[in-house]
Amino acid sequence: MFDMFSQYVETSGLVGALLTTIAFLPQVVRTWRQGGEGLSYLMLALFLAGTALWLFYGIALGSLPIVLANGVTALQVLIMFALKLRGARRREEVK
């Protein structure tokens, strides 16, 4: 009985992680297309620091959903960082 409940809990966490990670994808695609001019470095840095702390928290708690969600989101944020840097360099070249 308890095992079934904790399975529901784990599944909820995993599906929640999947959904919030998928919901983040359009932002990555938009950054790819537009070069990330609309994103601030401050926001990206906050997100990156936040997901890093979440990762530590998730590992310490032994929570797979937290580790997965924040591992993937940290990767997405890093990709957006790189895209914004590339976009900024391109805009500089165009000038």
Add this chain to the structure above:
Amino acid sequence: MFDMFSQYVETSGLVGALLTTIAFLPQVVRTWRQGGEGLSYLMLALFLAGTALWLFYGIALGSLPIVLANGVTALQVLIMFALKLRGARRREEVK
């Protein structure tokens, strides 16, 4: 010794929650200003469903950082939903 470690862990989770929630704020402000035309209902729905599942997961785990972060984010997403609906009605009126 263990208590101190678990305090670090809890603090990491709370600061992580604070940072990722703050990093989300510019999106809310932008939606307020622009009426949410750039956001898709699908993305908002995914985010809302995701944070709801995270909330359940956090409550079941008894994790304050997860509950706080996803409670506030769910609220932010609801606000953006409402702003987008209002923006869509205004754009309709302008036509």
